[in-house]
Amino acid sequence: MIAQLVRFGAVGAAAALTHFVVAVSAVRWGGVLPQWANVIGFGVAFVVSFLGQWRWTFRSADAPWRRALPSFFLIAVSSFLLNALAYQLLLTYTPLRYDVALAIVLVAVAALTFVLSRVWAFRSR
Numbered sequence: 001m002i003a004q005l006v007r008f009g010a011v012g013a014a015a016a017l018t019h020f021v022v023a024v025s026a027v028r029w030g031g032v033l034p035q036w037a038n039v040i041g042f043g044v045a046f047v048v049s050f051l052g053q054w055r056w057t058f059r060s061a062d063a064p065w066r067r068a069l070p071s072f073f074l075i076a077v078s079s080f081l082l083n084a085l086a087y088q089l090l091l092t093y094t095p096l097r098y099d100v101a102l103a104i105v106l107v108a109v110a111a112l113t114f115v116l117s118r119v120w121a122f123r124s125r
Helices: 002-030 034-057 065-093 098-121
Strands: none
Touching: 002 034, 002 098, 034 065, 034 098, 065 098
């Protein structure tokens, strides 16, 4: 399971970098509004994330992509929304610095995403 966690983190980092590069590029060179660039970045990063998690992190589960894809998409969108909500709540109702609050939220949401991916989206048949 440790190796799976490391692979999950590596794929997540690659997806986050993809999201950032695509969104910034869309704004700088495509003239896209930042809000739409973020959606585009999320979409491209989702593909990187899904393929990486399905083919590498959870490959031993042998989950068919047609079953895993909608579940993983729901997890990804829910995680994004949970991240935003939890971060706002911590910033509003705790004395935590913004960077500490963000670190807590990122770790907690990533852990939840890993568990849901493992037991639901990419579970064995």
